Amino acid sequence: MSRxxxxxxxxxxLYRPGDTALHAAPAGLKLAVLAALGVAVVVVRGPWPALxxxxxxxxxxxxxxxxxxxxxAGLAPVTLTSLLLGGYQAWQRGPALxxxxxxxxxxxxxxxxxxxxxxPVDVLLDLLVRALxxxxxxxLDPDAVALTVALMLRAIxxxxxxxxxxxxxxxxxxxxxxxxxxxxxxxxxxxGRARATGEALAARGLGD
Amino acid sequence: MIELHEAGVTVEVPGPAGTLERRVxxxxxxxxxxxxxxxxxxxxxxxxxxxARLVNGLRPATTGRVTTCGLDVATHGARVRSLVGFVFTDxxxxxxxxxxLEDVALSLRRAVPDRRQREARAREVLERFGLGERAHTxxxxxxxxxxxxxxxxxxxxxxxxxxxxDEPTTLLDLRWRRVVEDVLDEVPAQVLHVTHxxxxxxxxxxxxxxxxxxxxxxxxxxEAVAAYRDLMAVR
Numbered sequence: 001m002s003r004x005x006x007x008x009x010x011x012x013x014l015y016r017p018g019d020t021a022l023h024a025a026p027a028g029l030k031l032a033v034l035a036a037l038g039v040a041v042v043v044v045r046g047p048w049p050a051l052x053x054x055x056x057x058x059x060x061x062x063x064x065x066x067x068x069x070x071x072x073a074g075l076a077p078v079t080l081t082s083l084l085l086g087g088y089q090a091w092q093r094g095p096a097l098x099x100x101x102x103x104x105x106x107x108x109x110x111x112x113x114x115x116x117x118x119x120p121v122d123v124l125l126d127l128l129v130r131a132l133x134x135x136x137x138x139x140l141d142p143d144a145v146a147l148t149v150a151l152m153l154r155a156i157x158x159x160x161x162x163x164x165x166x167x168x169x170x171x172x173x174x175x176x177x178x179x180x181x182x183x184x185x186x187x188x189x190x191x192g193r194a195r196a197t198g199e200a201l202a203a204r205g206l207g208d
Numbered sequence: 209m210i211e212l213h214e215a216g217v218t219v220e221v222p223g224p225a226g227t228l229e230r231r232v233x234x235x236x237x238x239x240x241x242x243x244x245x246x247x248x249x250x251x252x253x254x255x256x257x258x259x260a261r262l263v264n265g266l267r268p269a270t271t272g273r274v275t276t277c278g279l280d281v282a283t284h285g286a287r288v289r290s291l292v293g294f295v296f297t298d299x300x301x302x303x304x305x306x307x308x309l310e311d312v313a314l315s316l317r318r319a320v321p322d323r324r325q326r327e328a329r330a331r332e333v334l335e336r337f338g339l340g341e342r343a344h345t346x347x348x349x350x351x352x353x354x355x356x357x358x359x360x361x362x363x364x365x366x367x368x369x370x371x372x373x374d375e376p377t378t379l380l381d382l383r384w385r386r387v388v389e390d391v392l393d394e395v396p397a398q399v400l401h402v403t404h405x406x407x408x409x410x411x412x413x414x415x416x417x418x419x420x421x422x423x424x425x426x427x428x429x430x431e432a433v434a435a436y437r438d439l440m441a442v443r
Contacts, residue, residue, distance in 0.1 A: 014306055017344050121310045126323055143317075150314070153306050157348040196301035203266055203294035204302075204315060204363070205286060 014153075015120050022064040022118045027127050030115045037111050041104040047096045050103035057110030064118050071117075075109065082106045121150055147206060151197070162189055210241040210263055210370065210400065214272030217258050234258045235422045236271050241400065243413035245393075247429070248402045249436050250418035256402045259418060260374045263400060264292040277369050290318075293368035293397070297375040299355035308334060308350065308358050309343040315362040330365065337361040337391070353384025360391055371397045377405055406433055 017023075022030070041053050061071060072079075082102040090098025116124070125146040132142035166186045167176075175181035216236035223229035234255045250256045261267035262274050265285040274281040277291045296302050305311040312330040320326040334340050337357055342350065350358065356376055363371065373392060377385040389408050392399055401408065409415055415432035417425035417439065425435035 014346055015310075015344065120327075121306055122313050122323060122327065147304075150306075150310075151304055154304050154347065157306075157346065158300060161348060193301060196296070196298065197304060199266060200294075200296055200302040201304065203264060203289065203296075205289040205318070206314075 014117065016066065016117050018065055018118065020064050020118070022060060022114060025118075027115075027119045027123045030119060031124075031127065034108075034111050034115050038108050041108060045100070047099040047103070050100040050107065053107035054103040054110070057107040057114065060114040061110060064114050066114065066117055071113065075106075075113065078109045079106060116153070121153060125150060147201075158193065159190060162186065162193065209275075209277065209398070211275040212237050212239050212241075212262065212269075212272065213275075214238055215262055215269040215274045216271040217255075217262070217267060218270045232421050234262070237423055238272075239416075239423070239426065241398075241414070244398055245412045245414075246398070246400045247409040247412035247415045247432075248400065248418060249404065249406070249409055249415060249432070251440070254418045255421040256418045257374050258421075259416075259423075260294075260372050260400060260402050263370065263372050264289050264294055266294070290366070291369045293363035293366065293371045295356075295360055295363055295371070295373040295376045297378050299352070299359040302359045303347045303355060303362070305347065307344050307346055308339055311347060311358060312362050312365050315365045319366060333361050333365045334358075351384075353380050353387065356380060356384065356388055357391070360388065364391075364395065364397075368397050370400065371395055372400045372402075374402045375404065376401075377403065377408070406436075409433055 037053060037056065041050060061068075082105045085105065086098040086102025088098075089101045128146040128149060129142040132140060132145055136142065163182075163186055166189060167182050169185070170176060170178065170181040173181070214236040215234075215238075216232065217234040218230055218232050220228040221231050237259070248256045248259060258267050262269055262281070263276050265274070265281040265288055268282060276288050279288050279291075281288050303311050305314050309327065309330050312333050313326050316326045316329055320329055331340065331343060334343050337360070339354065339358060339361060342354065342358075347355065347358070356379070360376070371392070376392070377388050380388060385405070389405075392401060392408075393411065401412065403409060410429045410433070412429055415425075415427065415429050416423050417432050417436045419439055424439065425432045
């Protein structure tokens, strides 16, 4: 019996309500720790600090009680990329650097996942708007930047679904081996979706 | 109230040898829409959606003037859009936040600056629309009907004076179509409903029939639907 196809899963990092210490922690603090981790993995060299950072990211996911199966599935593409990069570095410049590169990348993405999974987008937007307020003087609209971030988070699953639709349409026409039959309509429909979203934003008065 | 005075739309489209050709999408139209429920019907590509978009300035009139809620749409576009809600055919384009609660809260960002109050209001709105249990559900995991209901909830959360609905039931099954139409029937705002559903049209106070960029019939539902059926039978 063939395995049933996997349904489109929740994108990694989608907010999951909860009552853990990380859910209760201020969003600003969580973002500050995430930024510090990002700097630390670049500044502090060696495989052991990188593995410690990875432990930190994994530990945070446990504390936040993220469902491990969904989180692992969501992180699978990043894990694969980390392993490929780490493998290449290990081959070219030794195993220590390979471990460091893979663990650094995975730890930051895992920590970022914990931040977005324990913080409602509305809270992140408020924080972003407050943080960017001084940049109004140079013509930057904090509300517009915050909205762009929210749109990016929403676009990930939307584009995933769009890709599946386009791929299925190509398969239905017997074009599963023709990348152009998937990529061209995917690009066209992505632009169409972006235009429709822009119109909808304008209708909601969000671009005014 | 919506007033159109010689309001029309002409666009430039690419022609042969790289030239631009002018094409009339909507002929200049003069009418005053005061009725509570107005339906707009017509063939695909007839200009119905363009007419709907004139109301809040999503599509600016290239000739004439449009006044909505007493405001000139060309000069007070932002204010008009804060008074006019717009529901699109495809809710996927309209829902921009990751979860249902966050999307309704986004609509309320300007009206309710305090985040806790905003979230409480958004929850109330979701409860009112029967989506309370879906507050934290990812938008992409909702059914088509739930998405359209959520899009309506997000628009109606701001209590608009006018609601423009551009074929909001086209993608829905019969049950969800009825749910969305019941909501549209009960909305206190003036509703301009672009639709292909002739049952919904029968409940309208006034019906405009659009054909090839012109309003070819304007009146009560029975006469307008008869004119529309004649029009469709001819082609």
